[in-house]
Amino acid sequence: MCHGWINIDKPVGISSAQAVNQVKKIFNIKKAGHIGTLDPVASGVLPIALGEATKTIPYLSCNLKAYNFTVQWGEQRSTDDVCGEIIKISAVKPEYNQINYLTKNFIGEIVQTPPLFSAIKINGIRSYKLARSGQNVDIKPRLVRIHDLKVLFIDAVNNSAEFFMLCGSGVYVRSVARDMGIALNCFGYVTKLRRVMVGNFKENGSVQITQLTANCEISSITSILYEMSGIEISEEDAKKIGNGKKIRLNNLYNLKNYDICYVTIGELPVAICSFICGYIQPMRVFNF
Incomplete structure (x- = not known):
């Protein structure tokens, strides 16, 4: 396997x-x-x-994510992408300087409301399911972080723009397009979205x-566990970890209380563990 x-x-x-x-x-x-x-x-x-x-x-965590996306100006759609119904229209055609200046307002920690048609759970039910059934959806705004937002290309003929965005987890590209369109008084929705990086x-x-x-x-x-300390242990200690027992650690790794780490025998991963008061306690054991 x-x-x-x-x-x-x-x-x-x-x-x-x-x-x-x-x-x-x-x-x-x-x-x-x-x-x-x-x-x-x-x-x-x-x-x-x-x-x-x-x-x-x-x-x-994989907090950093990067996207290339295209926004079509002139319409707002129910899903904030090509799949939705047109709910608002505008004849305004924003210029490069307006769009470029606006992007600065979206960099940093911002308040964002996710799209109605999203996987966010409201009282245990996905928002998109509520929206599709015609129910009122009340999604609370939340703080998210955008590290960079750049204009890549302006298509004046088709009234659209291409962007690059580097952001943290929880950011909805569709919401960025929607909110930029509202701020520019021209409305907007995503026509193309490609993720180019996750961690x-x-x-x-x-x-x-x-x-x-x-x-x-x-x-x-272990290739993705770059934010954790990797600790090599003996076969004897690995058996204890495999049985759910904690082991004493000579803390040469300078772990702090409740730090998460992973332990191995050579290159073979044994478990994800927590360091507590000088001991390594298994949290998830790998079964090979």
């Missing part, structure tokens, strides 16, 4: 869950999961964990699903 990570270039037209299912069939595995959901109309980097690597997903997973290292085979090389489980 395969255990590790693969950097998929998700195509337009399928959901992230469908992409995962296709990968599971190719590798003939039962367990797989992904980081960072992409809508069916979006393409790009989708990191997928295979087998025991799925146990690391809750401990990963250390980059576009130039991704592979298309159609190119995948069961013999494709995958990254190791």
Whole structure:
């Protein structure tokens, strides 16, 4: 069975869950999961964990994400992308200087309201399900961080603009397009969206699903744990960890109380652990 990570270039037209299912069939595995959901109309980097690597997903931040996207001015749509119904129109055509100046207002910590058609849960129900059924959806604004937002190209003929954005987790590109359109008094929605980076997973290292085979090389489980300390332990201690017992650590790694780390025997990962009062306590044990 395969255990590790693969950097998929998700195509337009399928959901992230469908992409995962296709990968599971190719590798003939039962367990797989992904980081960072992409809508069916979006393409790009989708990191997928295979087998025991799925146990690391809750401990990963992958806060930095990057996108290239195109905004069509002149309309606001119910979904803030090409799939929605037109709800507002405008004849205003913003110029480059206006758009470029506006982007500065979206850099830093900003308040953003996610789209009505999103996967955010409201009283346990996905927002898009409520919106599709015609119910009133009350999504609360939240603080998010955008590190960079740049104008790449202005298409004056078609009244659209292309952007690059570097941001933290939880940022909705569709909301950025919607809010820029409102600020410019011209409205706007996303017509093209491509994710080019999730943490250390980059576009130039991704592979298309159609190119995948069961013999494709995958990254190791620990390759994505770059924010954690890796600690090599003995086989004796590994058995204790495997049985759910804690072990004493000579803290040469200068871990602080409640730091998360991972332990290995050589290059073989054993568990994700927490360091508590001089001891390593297993949180998720890998089964090989």
